[in-house]
Amino acid sequence: MKKIIFGLFVVLLALSSTYYYKQYKYQHRFDKLLLCEQQSIIDNNTTFPNLLNVPKTKDFYEKFCKHSTILPWFDKDLKLTPSANELIDAINEAYDNGLDSQKYHLKMLKDEIKEYTTTVEFQSIEAEANLANKLDVKLTDAYISLFDDSYYGLTDWKKYKKIQHEYNKEITQKSQEERRLKLIELNISVEDMEDEPLPKFEWEKPNKKDRNSVDELLNNLKNNQIFNSLSNLHPDIKEYKKLVLILKELRSSPNPNYKKINKILLNMERFRWVIGEYDKSNKAIVVNIPSFTLHMLENGERTWDMRVIVGKPKRPTPILEGSLSYAILNPYWTAPPTIIKEDMMKKADKMDEYLKAHNMKLFRVEKDNKIPVDASDINWTVYKDAKRIPFVFRAEPGEDNPLGVIKFTFPNKYSVYMHDTDKRQFFAEPYRAFSSGCVRLHQPTKLFSNLLGTTEDVNLSSYNKQNKAEVPVSLKKEVPVVFRYMTAGVNKNGNLEIYDDIYGYDENNIKAIKGYKNIFDINFISSPIFEVK
Numbered sequence: 001m002k003k004i005i006f007g008l009f010v011v012l013l014a015l016s017s018t019y020y021y022k023q024y025k026y027q028h029r030f031d032k033l034l035l036c037e038q039q040s041i042i043d044n045n046t047t048f049p050n051l052l053n054v055p056k057t058k059d060f061y062e063k064f065c066k067h068s069t070i071l072p073w074f075d076k077d078l079k080l081t082p083s084a085n086e087l088i089d090a091i092n093e094a095y096d097n098g099l100d101s102q103k104y105h106l107k108m109l110k111d112e113i114k115e116y117t118t119t120v121e122f123q124s125i126e127a128e129a130n131l132a133n134k135l136d137v138k139l140t141d142a143y144i145s146l147f148d149d150s151y152y153g154l155t156d157w158k159k160y161k162k163i164q165h166e167y168n169k170e171i172t173q174k175s176q177e178e179r180r181l182k183l184i185e186l187n188i189s190v191e192d193m194e195d196e197p198l199p200k201f202e203w204e205k206p207n208k209k210d211r212n213s214v215d216e217l218l219n220n221l222k223n224n225q226i227f228n229s230l231s232n233l234h235p236d237i238k239e240y241k242k243l244v245l246i247l248k249e250l251r252s253s254p255n256p257n258y259k260k261i262n263k264i265l266l267n268m269e270r271f272r273w274v275i276g277e278y279d280k281s282n283k284a285i286v287v288n289i290p291s292f293t294l295h296m297l298e299n300g301e302r303t304w305d306m307r308v309i310v311g312k313p314k315r316p317t318p319i320l321e322g323s324l325s326y327a328i329l330n331p332y333w334t335a336p337p338t339i340i341k342e343d344m345m346k347k348a349d350k351m352d353e354y355l356k357a358h359n360m361k362l363f364r365v366e367k368d369n370k371i372p373v374d375a376s377d378i379n380w381t382v383y384k385d386a387k388r389i390p391f392v393f394r395a396e397p398g399e400d401n402p403l404g405v406i407k408f409t410f411p412n413k414y415s416v417y418m419h420d421t422d423k424r425q426f427f428a429e430p431y432r433a434f435s436s437g438c439v440r441l442h443q444p445t446k447l448f449s450n451l452l453g454t455t456e457d458v459n460l461s462s463y464n465k466q467n468k469a470e471v472p473v474s475l476k477k478e479v480p481v482v483f484r485y486m487t488a489g490v491n492k493n494g495n496l497e498i499y500d501d502i503y504g505y506d507e508n509n510i511k512a513i514k515g516y517k518n519i520f521d522i523n524f525i526s527s528p529i530f531e532v533k
Contacts (some may be wrong), residue, residue, distance in 0.1 A: 030078060033129035035136065036065035051137070052103070052145040060140055060214045071136040072221050078132050080117065086227035087143055088113070094146055096244055097234045098268035099154075100518045104142040112138070140217070143226070147213035150233035153272035154519075157205035160512035164201045167508050172196050197342060202318030202414055203485070203505070206273040235271040237279040238300040242490040243268055258521040263488040263498055265520055266510055270486060276321045278480035283451070285324065285481045287418070287439050288489065289317050290499035292432040294418075294441065296450060302492050306447065309421070309432045309440035316503050317437050322410040322481045327448055329464045329471040330397035331407045335360075336415065339436055340389050348380035355393070359400055363392040370394075397469045405460060406444050410481055418481075420444040433502050439483070451475045 032038070051057055060072075070076050073084050088109060095101040112135045122128040176196050183189070220229040234240075247264045250256055278284040279300040286295040287308060294306040311317035315338065335344060347354040352375040355362060362378075363370035370392060383389050395401050404420020414437070421440040426432060441447060449458045453476055464471045487499045487506055501507075510516050 030125065030129050033126060034069065034071055035061060035133050036069045036071075051141045053141055053148070056144045056214050057137065057141045060144065060217060063214065063218060071132060073136045073139045074132055078128060080113065083221055083224060083226045084113065084139055087139055090227050090230035091142060091146060093231060094150065096248055097150070098247065098265045098519065099146070099149060100515055103515055103518065104146045105138045109135070109138055109142065143217050143230070144213045146230055147216065147233065150230060150272070151211055152208060153269055154513045154515065155269060155509065156512050156514055160509060161201060163508045163511055164505065165198075167504055168199045168201065171504065172198050196314070199314050199316055202316065206275055208275055235274060237271060237274065239490050240268065240271040242494060243488070246490070246496050258523070260488075260496065260498065262520050264496070266506060267486050267488040269513060270484070274321075276480055276482070278321070278482050281480050282477070283479050285479060287483045288499075289483065289485050290487050290502055291489065291497070294439070294447070296447075307427050307432065307442040309426055309435050311435050311437040312433050313503055315436045317435070317439060317483055318414040318416060319485050320412050320414065320483050322412045323478045324408055324410045324451075324475065324481045325478045326472050326474045327451070328407050328409060329460055329473060330405060330467065330469050331401065331403045331419070332397060332470060333395040333402045335393040336436070337389070340393060344393060345384055345389070348384045351378070351380050352376045358395060359398060360393055360395045363394065364390065365392060404444065406448060408447070451479060
């Protein structure tokens with residue numbers, strides 16, 4: 001009996017050993033074949049020649065492989081996880097958000113996923129592992145590239161500034177030549193004709209908070225958040241989302257209007273540059289330069305609009321984001337250096353008369369103190385061509401002050417602000433690019449009242465009973481202010497609106513977008529750009 005029991009034990013032991021050996025062999029069949037165990041595959045650039053972002057993709061595997069030997073997009077049995085399909089869905093969604101879905105290996109990924117999942121039996125374990133490795137790297141590379149493009153945008157800012165500078169130089173030279181020919185035609189000497197200054201391109205690269213796509217991919221794979229993590233990168237702005245719907249509708253039309261589509265695609269890119277969450281604020285002020293309009297937003301919805309006057313093309317209003325906390329009643333107006341040099345010094349021969357006619361006073365600054373100066377005592381010819389004029393030109397408060405009776409100032413590097421004006425007749429014009437950079441308001445007291453929390457226009461004198469100069473009035477809360485340049489937008493009725501490219505930014509912006517020929521219909525990009533009808 002003991003012999004029988006011992007024999008059964010030996011048989012069971014043998015069967016068990018065979019089972020565990022097979023199980024071990026099955027579990028370890030991909031040993032030394034996957035990326036994390038073959039660093040040389042990652043290091044060899046020729047292995048994966050179609051990567052979009054080699055450094056970051058390598059960095060991802062360096063970090064991932066410290067804690068795992070399997071592939072990030074596969075399970076231990078080398079089956080694709082649901083995250084792979086989520087990524088494909090996110091790439092498809094990117095097309096609706098104005099990105100080039102094919103850029104992110106979409107066709108290759110679909111083809112290789114189909115090949116991998118429909119293959120009944122691979123020629124060898126090595127062949128299966130090799131295809132999985134390649135597919136895994138492309139999935140990783142696609143995620144990282146789509147993440148960065150969705151969050152940071154596609155514009156090469158160094159290239160954009162260079163293109164815009166050359167454009168400004170070209171149109172300025174053309175303007176100077178036209179002026180020269182006109183003077184010759186009028187038999188006027190052109191020897192002393194001054195060069196026109198180049199318009200400043202005051203649109204800086206958005207200083208967005210840095211986000212590490214590699215680290216976020218590691219975390220989102222772990223938490224199964226691939227689709228949501230990419231979808232949430234698209235601008236969470238109501239107007240942007242309405243543009244997405246309009247874009248879909250235009251693209252599905254039997255006869256798509258590609259000029260309108262191009263406009264929308266360009267301005268969707270500009271929405272990616274927004275830093276602050278003005279759309280979430282209880283109140284926000286948005287000045288759209290090309291439409292000459294101020295929008296008052298409440299929780300992202302436009303409640304009312306106001307006509308504004310913006311900077312002329314030679315002195316464009318800068319694009320910026322800021323925060324407004326107070327208004328100033330009865331403001332002084334201090335002439336900026338640009339206006340002094342380019343406008344006022346042309347009146348140098350009659351400076352005293354000019355200052356009196358404009359209710360202005362002259363000061364010299366000594367130890368931060370303004371010392372009054374009599375303009376008639378100055379030899380202005382000395383300063384006519386000077387680079388720096390050592391005087392302060394200040395207009396006194398009053399209705400004839402260039403700032404009118406109220407201004408809204410907020411910190412920004414360009415020293416621009418919003419204000420009333422003494423030249424209200426220009427608000428009747430459809431084209432309203434007449435200022436030297438600041439934004440003139442058609443209904444400044446309406447804005448002031450709204451920011452104070454009332455729907456009726458307040459009496460400014462009740463806040464300044466003694467009619468003093470430069471009286472600050474604090475607002476209830478800080479209000480986000482955005483000066484933007486959108487040549488396509490959505491009106492209060494949800495319809496698309498197209499605006500003229502008054503500063504010549506659109507075509508230059510498109511040419512600075514990485515891969516623009518695969519995003520825009522270049523047959524409809526010409527000069528003048530986008531004559532949309």
